[in-house]
């Protein structure tokens with residue numbers, strides 16, 4: 001087991017307003033979320049001395065404008081003018097989970113005491129994923145001429161392979177979409193909170209990229225979420241109950257850029273990341289009381305459930321049936337509604353929910369007796385990070 | 395349909411030059427004989443840097459596919475729905491090629507179906523390797 005398990009805790013979380021399109025610059029959303037997380041911790045802004053983010057705009061073919069379409073560390077520093085700032089980082093790989101892990105490392109190294117991590121997501125006007133214009137450069141020269149645009153198609157092709165190799169049916173995915181939407185009605189921050197979704201809605205919805213219909217894809221939104229991380233001994237003195245980080249991992253393999261559709265690459269990413277998390281924490285899938293698994297596209301949950309070891313390969317669509325992922329089920333899953341219900345804010349919201357469930361702060365959607373809370377914070381293929389939060393150090 | 399035009403670089407130019415001549419060539423490690431696609435600076439199996447392009451038969455199977463219904467890019471709107479497929483070649487296991495399924499309705503795209511390469515000129519300079527269902531079914 002990891003000697004540093006449970007030495008860092010999540011001590012506060014914050015949310016901005018989530019809107020369909022950009023009504024105010026993205027920096028305003030990020031600031032709202034960060035202020036919320038600091039206030040939730042019972043801290044003053046002047047206590048914050050560490051900053052971390054993953055600022056990438058996942059929409060392709062749009063201008064990157066700091067403060068408008070992304071919110072970088074520099075942008076946040078300019079807004080907050082922190083008098084005691086002593087550490088910051090902006091990561092390029094493994095998405096926002098990588099920024100959280102860097103903040104954990106900085107706290108363990110003692111170079112900061114209260115680190116804020118945020119994820120701000122912009123929804124550009126027009127088509128979210130643009131194919132390149134007239135010319136396809138770099139890795140896209142082998143994909144764009146054939147009509148492959150964004151990551152959705154890359155995941156869709158792997159999903160057909162999974163479905164047909166395992167003799168499965170996409171209609172079973174309705175259970176995930178409907179259950180998560182029901183969870184989100186107990187999450188007032190979620191974009192789709194209060195908007196019902198039925199099995200019939202799912203089955204009758206329009207196809208986007210077969211096997212993905214509309215409700216297999218998270219809706220692009222404008223919004224931000226944030227957390228405060230602190231050393232566990234400090235966390236005990238703060239206002240809310242802390243959620244302790246028992247272990248983490250990140251994917252340890254990478255495909256050559258432009259190689260798409262490989263189902264095994266999703267599985268290898270998830271296996272390598274979760275192996276580290278299980279080893280460091282000392283837990284196994286059977287010990288998990290509640291799980292958040294990234295669901296920007298629904299199939300990501302399948303690859304997660306299987307590669308993290310919650311069920312065997314080919315069985316995930318059966319695993320999610322029969323009430324197993326309900327709040328009182330055997331493995332309550334994406335209890336905040338997932339990205340499919342909150343809108344596309346990426347995996348920091350999964351991390352937030354994992355922490356809230358571990359610390360008993362999930363309100364109406366709180367799962368009973370949570371001790372071990374698992375998070376797979378991004379699609380396992382290229383960005384996979386995994387975490388375990390616990391209610392008490394051990 | 396006006397497709398995006400590939401822009402070759404030093405690693406990829408031989409692939410496109412061969413396609414224009416109606417030949418499917420993939421990058422092969424001269425040390426361990428591993429085929430890889432897309433082309434890369436080094437052999438991703440053995441780290442050798444002695445890489446060359448060699449012809450392959452162009453026979454393979456559909457590894458995976460998606461049917462595109464989304465017309466976000468107006469250039470492809472007229473073709474919707476169309477099958478974007480990933481092909482694994484018999485000669486080059488693990489080297490996955492993106493393509494479209496030509497000369498067949500999109501409903502014919504299924505994992506494991508046998509396919510063979512055909513060449514679709516894009517303009518005077520570029521020809522796309524594409525795939526159709528194998529004529530002899532093998």
Ligand SMILES: [Zn+2]
Nearest residue numbers: 423426437440
């Ligand atoms: Zn080699």
